[in-house]
Amino acid sequence: MGSYAEGKVLCKRCVMDTSIPGVKLDDKGICNFCHMHDNLERRFPTGEKGAKILEKLANKIRKAGRGRKYDCVVGVSGGRDTSYCLYYVKEVMKLRPLAVHFDNGWDSEIAKSNLAKLCKKLEVDLHTIIMDWPESRELTNANIRACIPYIDLTDDIGIARSLYSTAEKEGIKYIILSHSFREEGITPLKWNYIDGRLTKAIIKQFCKIPLEELKHFQNVELHDMLYWIVWKGIRVVNITNYYDDTGEKIEEFLKKNLDWEDTGQHHIDNELFALVYYYSRRKFGFDWRVVELSAKIRTGVISREEVLKALESPPFFETKENVEYCLRKQGLTWEEFEEIIKAPNKYFTDYPSYYPFLRSFRWLVWLLCRFHVIPEHTYEKFFLAI
Template sequence: MAKHICSRCIYDEKVPNISFDGEGVCNYCRQIDGLEQEYPTGVDGAARLQQLVDDMKAAGRGKKYDAIIGVSGGCDSSYLVHQMKEVHGLRLLAAHFDNTWNSTIATENIHNVLEKLGVDLFTIVVDNKEYDDLYRSFFKAGVKDLETPTDIGLATTLYKAAEKFGIKYMIEGHSFRTEGVAPLGWIYMDGKYIQSVHQQFGKVPMKTFPNLWLRDQLKWMLFGGIKKIRPLYFMDYDKEAAKSLLTEKYGWQWYGGHHLENRFTAFYHSHFLPTRWDIDFRIAGYSAYCRNGWMTREEALRLMDEPPHIEAGLVDFVKKRLGFSDDEFRQLMTMPKKTYRDYRTYKKTFERMRPFFWLMYKMDLIPKSFYMKYTAKS
C-alpha cells in the first residue's frame, strides 16, 4: 500500500503525531506557516532584526560583550557569527561545548572564523571517559535520544558563560526555514532524563558534565533575564550562498551534511537513527527545502532514496572508542526499544507549567519550539 505523503513537503505517515488536512497538507507544514507569519523576512524582518541588534547593544552598554552565541563549526552558527559581528557590529562572545568528539574540520572552522573576526571563545570541555560513559548509558537504556547530553551540555555552557559575563542575549543558529521542526516523537531531552539514564546504567561519576537542572534554568530565565533569540528567523538565509561566503572569507570547510561536524553526531544521524529506528533526519531538511521552493518533491524523494553520507570506518571507530565488541554492539542495536517515558524526566512538570512557559516564550526567554513540543500533553 502506498504511503500517505504530504502534498507540500515529503513528510509521510511514519512521522510521529502527523495529520493531513483536506488539501493533503500535513500539520507540520501548517505549523511552519504560523511561524512564517510570526517571524517575517524581507523589509519587516530586517526591521525586526535591527531592533534586536539595537536592544543587544543597549543591554551590553558598559560590559565587555553584547551577546553570546553558540558555535559548533557548522554552517549556521559560523554564518551567524559573521553576520552579527561583521555586518551588525555586535561584540560577541562565542561559546562551545566540547564533548571530545569534534571532527578536525569542525575544530578548524571554529578557530578560523573566530580568529579572523577577533571573537573570544568560552569553552567547557567534558572529561572524555565520563562522556563516553554517558553515551554507553544511553545505548544501554534502549532509547533513541543518544545526543541528548550534547544538546543539554551546549545549553548549559551558554547559560554559564552568559551568567559569568553578565550577558543578557543568547543568539541561537536555528532556522525553521532550512531545518524545519523536528517532531517530539523523534527526540526528547532534559536534565532529569540524563540523570535518570546515567544513574541506571552509568559507571563513571558525572563530575564535569554541565547538566541543566530545571531550578537553574528557571534562575537564569527569571533572575538572569537571559533572552534567547534566533536572528535567522528574520533573514533571507541562503545556506548555499552562506557556505560559499564562509569558504572564501574564512577558509571554512564543508563537512558533508547537516549535523555531521561532530563524529558522534554524524554516527547518530547517519547510522544509529536510520538503522535502529528507521528515522532519517534528512527528511526534515529536504522537506524544508520543498516548502521554500528550493527543491522539488521529486528531487527530495530521490535524495532520500540514497543512503546517508557516512565517513568510512566511523561505525568501527564508535564501537572501539565506547568499548563495545561486535556482539555487544549488535545486541544494543537490536534490543527491545524504550522511550523517554520509561525514565524520570521533567516532561510532566513542563506540561503542568505550560501557561508559565507560554509567558516565557512571549518574553523571548525560551524559543517557541520548546513551548510547542515540550509543554504539550503527549
C-alpha cells in the same frame, strides 16, 4: 527494490509520514508540521522586515551589554550555520560577541580549524569547554543503552550549560543561536525531547560512572533554568530565522571571505553523526534527514521528487567504515551494539521527566510563547504534536 514512500502514508507537501510520532494529516493530506512551518513563516519575516527586527534587537542587546566586555554569547561549532551567525552578529549587527564552543571529543579537524580561523579573522574571543573524554564517551553509551532515539542528549545538556554558565559568569544577558526552522526544520518532540530530570534518570540507570562521581559533566535541572532565565534574566534568540542568507549562498561567502572549509554537509562538524544516523535508521526506522529535507521542500530549495530519491539510500557519511570508527571510539563491540538494536525501543515518555509537570502548566507555556520569552512554536511542538 521498494521506494522510500512504500508502505508509508506521506504528507502530500513534505516527506513527513504518519509513522513518525506526532505527525497528523489534515483532510487535504497536509501534515501538522507543514502548518507549523507556515505559522512560523508568518511570525518570522525575513527581507527588509526581518532586518528591521534584527536592528531593533541589536540595539536592545547593545544596551544590555553597556559597561561590559561582551554584549552576547554566540554558540559555535565550526559548521556552516553557526560560523555565518557569528559573522552576522559581529559585522552586520555590530555587536561584541563572545564565541562559546562545547567540544564533546567528536569535533572534526576541519571544524576545529574553521573555528580558530573564523575567530581570529573576526577578532572575536573564543571560549571552548572541552569535555573530559572518558566521561563524554560513557554518557553517550548510557544514552545508547537507554534505547532512546536521541543519543546526543547529554551533549545538548553540556552545550546548554556551557552557554548559560558563560553568560552568567560574564554578566551577559543574551545568548544567540542559529537554529532555523526554514533550514533545519522542526523535529518531532519524541525524537529529541531533553530535560534535566530525564538526563538524571538515564544516568542513574545506564551510566557506569555514578552521577555523583561525574567530575566534569554537570546536569541542567529545572532550578538551574529558572535561576538563569528568571533571576539572571538571560534570553535566548535565534537570529537565523530573520535573515534570508542560507544554504550554498553562505557557504560561498564563508569560503571566499573567512577562509572557511566545507565540513561535508553542514552538520558533519561532529563525527559522531555517522553513528547517530545509523543507529536511528536501524533501530527506529527513521532517517534524521527527513526533518531537514521536509523544511527545504517547504521553502522551495529542493523538490519533493528529489528528496524522495535521495532518501532511497543512506546519507553519504553513514558508511560502514565511519560507523565502525564511531563504535571503536565509543568502546562498543558490534555484538553489544546489535543487542541494543534488538532491544525494545524507548522514548522519553518511558522514563521520568519534567514533561508531565510542563503539561499541567501548559497555559503558562502558551503565555511565555505569546510574549516571546521562549521560542514561539514550543507550545505547538510540545502539546499539539505528540
